[in-house]
Amino acid sequence: MYRTWLIFSIAFFLPCVEQTIHAQSSPLGSLLAKEPEQTAFTTTAATIIKTGWKLQPLAQFTIEARVLSKTAYTKDFSASLAIYDLALGWGAMADLAL
Numbered sequence: 001m002y003r004t005w006l007i008f009s010i011a012f013f014l015p016c017v018e019q020t021i022h023a024q025s026s027p028l029g030s031l032l033a034k035e036p037e038q039t040a041f042t043t044t045a046a047t048i049i050k051t052g053w054k055l056q057p058l059a060q061f062t063i064e065a066r067v068l069s070k071t072a073y074t075k076d077f078s079a080s081l082a083i084y085d086l087a088l089g090w091g092a093m094a095d096l097a098l
Contacts, residue, residue: 031092032065032089033090033091035090036065037061037062045057050081053080053081065089065094066094066096067088068087068088068089069086070086072084
């Protein structure tokens with residue numbers, strides 16, 4: 001359930017918030033072993049209004065992951081909120097040797 005929510009969060013909320021992304025390459029056989037971290041906000045975060053969507057952020061997350069695939073959506077209902085759907089991998093799923 002946690003991973004499903006994490007994927008949903010990434011797919012729908014990542015384009016709506018300020019983000020820092022550091023692209024790095026790593027050799028075959030290397031793992032991104034750190035688990036994603038999610039922290040609930042202790043106070044109410046500002047509501048985000050975007051193209052007819054009203055979003056209430058409940059938590060922030062930090063992840064070190066490899067992008068396994070990226071799909072762009074332009075004609076789907078949710079495309080106005082999130083153009084890209086990312087499949088992310090960490091731990092053994094981040095190993096390019098697989």
